[in-house]
Amino acid sequence: MFGDHGGRWVLHLDVDAFFASVEQLTRPTLTGRPVLVGGLGPRGVVAGASYESRVHGARSAMPMSRARRLVPDAVVLPPRIAVYRVLSERVFDLVRQCGGAVEQISVDEAFIEPAGLAGAAPNAVTDTAERLRARIKAATGLTCSVGAGSGKQLAKIASTMAKPDGVRVVPHGAERDVLSPLPVRKLWGVGPVAEATLRRVGVETIGALAALQPAEVVALLGNALGIELHGLAQGVDRRPVAQRGEAKQVSAETTFDTDLSDVSSVRRAVAEMAEHAHRRLLASGRAARTVTVKIRGADFATRSRSETTPTASTSLTVLTATAQRLTEGALPDSGVRLIGVSLSGLADFVQPPLFDTDTTQAALTEEVVEQDTGGATAADPTRAWRPGDDVHHSTYGHGWVQGSGHGRVTVRFETRNTGPGPARTLSVADPALTRADPLASLE
Incomplete structure (x- = not known):
């Protein structure tokens, strides 16, 4: 099934270390210095890290306290969503001028399927990507990385390989060479539970997953997910590049291999899901008014609680505290099997007053x-x-x-x-x- 692409080329563009790069761009003293963007309080989380910080192990979604220990000389700054949003609009206005389908995923990344590249040779794809990167750098001062392949999955993986500030094109027919050695977690749809299920039967790489029979994958992961993942593992990705409507919510949830049975474990899990949802909220450039918590017990009964505030917030501390408070009214008598946190009532971000941060x-x-x-x-x-x-x-x-x-x-x-x-x-x-x-x- 490798090479089933019909001459299609999909590009994935990702602005390099976007939040931190914007800070370095608009605050030139920080150029070349380690920068961490995120919450300043004791429970703050890293929203973005410059490459100078990443070489020391700092990364997005890490507790800020740990990142500061890893990079003690880093400059730590609160997010400035209004600035990120304006620069994002400038970048993707240029992307849309290329023509073809554009699917913007967040403030710093998008899929592109230029109509003029269908059936093109790899060097033509490389030239197109380099010209786009040069236009973005000239207009905004930001660098980006571009990956290209026969589908969205390969394009996304290729852009990661191209980082920072590069281009990686996966030629048609080379899908197996690129995908096979990668861990299965690199595939869309493979979360902790699916990864653990596959590992139990000795499947740890994409190549090993591709080598299974379709019926074996369906038996392990279910019909819908199993068929989709088996196709992606073989380099077959026919998903269209299409403009997305603005999301009405951002969320994160996880199912536990072992039911949680104590309140402290539940609170930690809620905080972790809130952090994941918060990261997606920042990436969307918006703020949230409503927090919803979903709890599924060992009896498979699902309970949810929500709370809406008069004003939208981007504060991780506020959103997490709300989620944990809501959890107290939704805990089942049995253990907890699944926890989810969603943020909705999304509004365009307005620069907050001084104290709309992790500090009251x-x-x-x-x-x-x-x-x-x-x-x-x-x-x-x-x-x-x-x-x-x-x-x-x-x-x-x-x-x-x-x-x-x-x-x-x-x-x-x-x-x-x-x-x-x-x-x-x-x-x-x-x-x-x-x-x-x-x-x-x-x-």
Whole structure:
């Protein structure tokens, strides 16, 4: 079945280390330095890591506390979704100008099936990918990696192989060479449960899965999933590239090999599912108003609870705490077999106020009171500068906060177009220093 492609070419474009790269682009002092983007609080999670951080083992979805231990000299910044969204729109406006079908998956990746490439030679596909990458770099300053193959699965795998800042084209007929040695977890649809099921019968690579008879795979994984995965393992992927409607929710769930029987294990699992859903929320560039928890007991009865707030949030701490609170009212008498967390009521992200992070207003105000020696301004939360905040000074222009304490704030004055700028330490009460629109860092 290998080579059943009909001359089709699908490209997968992925902006390299998108969140961290945007921070390095708009804050030039950070170029070449390890950067971590994510929650600043004790329960924060990494939303993005620069390649300078990844070489030390840091990665997305990792607890920020662990990432900071791995990369102690990293610059840690809160997400600026409004900036990411604008740059994402610029990137994918260029992608759509290529013509053909475009399926944008998130703010930093998409599948493309250019009509003009059908039946083209691999070198023509490479040329197309390189031209697109060059246009994106010239227009936005961002680098991206592109993979190409006979279907979406191969294109996605190839773009991962091309990272960072490269192109990888899998020629028609070479599917087996690329897929066979990879772990089965690389296939879409293979989660922890399916992976464990396959491992129990000695299937750990895609090649081993492809070598099974279809009936064997169906017996292991069920009819629908088994047939689809067996085809993907053999390089057959006829799924169309099609524009997606905007998702109404983002979610994550998992089924456990062994039922959870204690509350602490359930709370940890809920937090993990909330983290996965939160990562997808950030990737969508939106915020959520509604949190829903789904719990399936050992008796297979499913219970769900939800809560909706007046305003949408991107705070992992707030969303996780809500999910864990909802869980308390949904726990079965028997063990817990499945846990899911979904975030809905999605809205376009609006830059949050100062305290819409992993730290509450009260806690941050107390910290300022403790550290600040600036008299009457010490308890004023409007002067509580947080690392990563965008600011403007009437004399020095646009900048970002590097740190603050003891009545002083250090600001690096720079934007994308200024090059590395000077750092200046000012009084937190300096009337010339005000909060600024993060989008000004793009200018």
